[in-house]
Amino acid sequence: MKSQLSRRRLLAGLLAGGGGVLLTGCDRLVQDDAVNAWLSHIEKLTMGSQRLLLGRQRLAREYGEADLSPVFRANGTQMPDSEDYARMLDRGFADWRLQVDGLVRHPLSLSLSDLKRFPPRTQITRHDCVEGWSAIGKWRGVPLGQVLDVAGLKPGARYVVFHCADELERTLDGSGRYYESIDLLDAYHPQTLLAYGMNGGDLPVAHGAPLRLRVERQLGYKHAKYLMRIEVVAAFGGMGSGKGGYWEDRGYEWYAGI
Incomplete structure (x- = not known):
C-alpha cells in the first residue's frame, strides 16, 4: 500500500x-x-x-478452496502500536466494541458476539494490492448493509467512513490514524463485508483483527483493518485532508475500482 x-x-x-x-x-x-x-x-x-x-451489483469473481493462496501477505500495519489495542488483544477482544454512529437513527455498539449473530456470509476472493501483488483468501463476516439497516440511515447519508485503531504516523492532530470511506452503493454491495474470519479461523492480528472491511471490487488500501468505528456522513471533506482516506490524503485516488 x-x-x-x-x-x-x-x-x-x-x-x-x-x-x-x-x-x-x-x-x-x-x-x-x-x-x-x-x-x-x-x-x-x-x-x-x-x-x-x-x-452496480455485479459480483467480484469468487473462487474455490483449491484456489486459496498458500501465503497471503499482510501489508500495512502488522499490529497497531497502541496500549489500548494490546489490552483488548490480551482479553481476546472481549471488551472491544464497534461503534456505529453519525447519520443513523439508532447508534450501535456491537461486540464480536453481536456481529456473529447476524446472518453471515463466506466468500473466497482475490485481494489486489496497488503494489502489484495479489492473493486469494477466504473471508467470513456480516454484510455491511445488514448493520446499516439495523442502525437506520437518516436523510442526507451518502458515505460510510471507517475509523481504525492503527496509526501509521504519530501526529498531534491525529491525522496519521488510518481511515477509509466508501459510498452507499459499495456499502450495500452484497460482497462488502465486515470480516471477522479468514481462511476458516479467526481473523489474524496482522490481517486486521478483530474486524476489517472487505470491499471486493476495489484495491487493497480500501480494505481498512482494525475497525473501531463506522460513521455515516453526508460528506467527508472535514476529515483529514478532505480526500476520504489516509492514502487518498497523500495522493491516491478515492475510487480504487478494479
Whole structure:
C-alpha cells in the first residue's frame, strides 16, 4: 500500500510525458491545483464508466478452496502500536466494541458476539494490492448493509467512513490514524463485508483483527483493518485532508475500482 506509483501519479506521468509514463515532475504535477482538478475529473469518469460497464451489483469473481493462496501477505500495519489495542488483544477482544454512529437513527455498539449473530456470509476472493501483488483468501463476516439497516440511515447519508485503531504516523492532530470511506452503493454491495474470519479461523492480528472491511471490487488500501468505528456522513471533506482516506490524503485516488 506504500507504493509511490498511485494511479493518480501514473496519470500525472502520462500528462508530463506526452504518452510515456515519465515520473520526472510527477510529484510537482500532482501538487498543482489545475492538474489535480483534471485528475479528479478523470477519476470520476473512471468510476462512472466502471460502474456502468460492470453493473452496480455485479459480483467480484469468487473462487474455490483449491484456489486459496498458500501465503497471503499482510501489508500495512502488522499490529497497531497502541496500549489500548494490546489490552483488548490480551482479553481476546472481549471488551472491544464497534461503534456505529453519525447519520443513523439508532447508534450501535456491537461486540464480536453481536456481529456473529447476524446472518453471515463466506466468500473466497482475490485481494489486489496497488503494489502489484495479489492473493486469494477466504473471508467470513456480516454484510455491511445488514448493520446499516439495523442502525437506520437518516436523510442526507451518502458515505460510510471507517475509523481504525492503527496509526501509521504519530501526529498531534491525529491525522496519521488510518481511515477509509466508501459510498452507499459499495456499502450495500452484497460482497462488502465486515470480516471477522479468514481462511476458516479467526481473523489474524496482522490481517486486521478483530474486524476489517472487505470491499471486493476495489484495491487493497480500501480494505481498512482494525475497525473501531463506522460513521455515516453526508460528506467527508472535514476529515483529514478532505480526500476520504489516509492514502487518498497523500495522493491516491478515492475510487480504487478494479
